[in-house]
Amino acid sequence: MSSRCARDELEMSRDHEGGLTRHAPLRRRLSQLVFFTTTLGCPLGWLALLATRSLAALSRGRRRQLARWSELLYAWSTHEVLAVVLFNSALELGQYFQYLLDPRCEPINALLREYFADQLSEPKCLSIRATTGPGTFVLAAAAAVSTAAGLQMHFSMRRTAAATLPVAAHPLGLAPELASDYSPPPDPQSAEGVEGAATDRSPPSEAAPALALPGQ
Numbered sequence: 001m002s003s004r005c006a007r008d009e010l011e012m013s014r015d016h017e018g019g020l021t022r023h024a025p026l027r028r029r030l031s032q033l034v035f036f037t038t039t040l041g042c043p044l045g046w047l048a049l050l051a052t053r054s055l056a057a058l059s060r061g062r063r064r065q066l067a068r069w070s071e072l073l074y075a076w077s078t079h080e081v082l083a084v085v086l087f088n089s090a091l092e093l094g095q096y097f098q099y100l101l102d103p104r105c106e107p108i109n110a111l112l113r114e115y116f117a118d119q120l121s122e123p124k125c126l127s128i129r130a131t132t133g134p135g136t137f138v139l140a141a142a143a144a145v146s147t148a149a150g151l152q153m154h155f156s157m158r159r160t161a162a163a164t165l166p167v168a169a170h171p172l173g174l175a176p177e178l179a180s181d182y183s184p185p186p187d188p189q190s191a192e193g194v195e196g197a198a199t200d201r202s203p204p205s206e207a208a209p210a211l212a213l214p215g216q
Contacts, residue, residue: 024066
């Protein structure tokens with residue numbers, strides 16, 4: 001019984017490993033697609049939408065739609081995150097692998113120190129030195145410039161929208177794009193307020209019966 005269970009578990013593990021092997025190319029393609037979309041496609045699309053919204057003559061509704069899409073693409077842009085990760089990995093990648101593999105390399109290191117100490121500069125089975133290439137600095141500069149330019153355009157459009165749209169004194173603090181749909185109540189002291197109050201005041205109905213008081 002135990003041998004049958006062990007055989008069944010072995011077959012299940014083999015099927016699982018075979019399924020992982022079959023789907024490995026698909027997972028790699030999917031991860032590559034997500035990587036290039038978030039690090040290259042979203043930043044370029046965000047800047048393109050901001051430039052279109054700023055330079056093209058569009059209607060108010062179309063400008064709002066482009067603003068929403070540009071904010072969405074900016075939220076998914078990870079080119080600046082990639083630059084930070086590359087610089088950080090160059091500093092910590094060696095320490096990380098040494099922490100994981102140094103205990104297993106210690107028996108080999110003892111043999112290397114005993115027999116190859118005069119031939120090796122460092123008698124170690126594992127030695128990692130991570131460096132950053134020129135592309136990392138180019139990516140960091142491009143991320144800084146694109147982020148600064150995009151944010152400048154974004155805030156300038158926000159200021160333009162706040163200046164052109166009538167902002168009402170609403171207790172909930174409506175956004176500028178919603179302020180145009182809200183009209184504040186008229187001032188009671190103004191002529192419009194007096195006229196509106198007189199219009200809203202309905203005269204008493206002549207058909208309403210008079211109430212008879214007791215004793216009348």
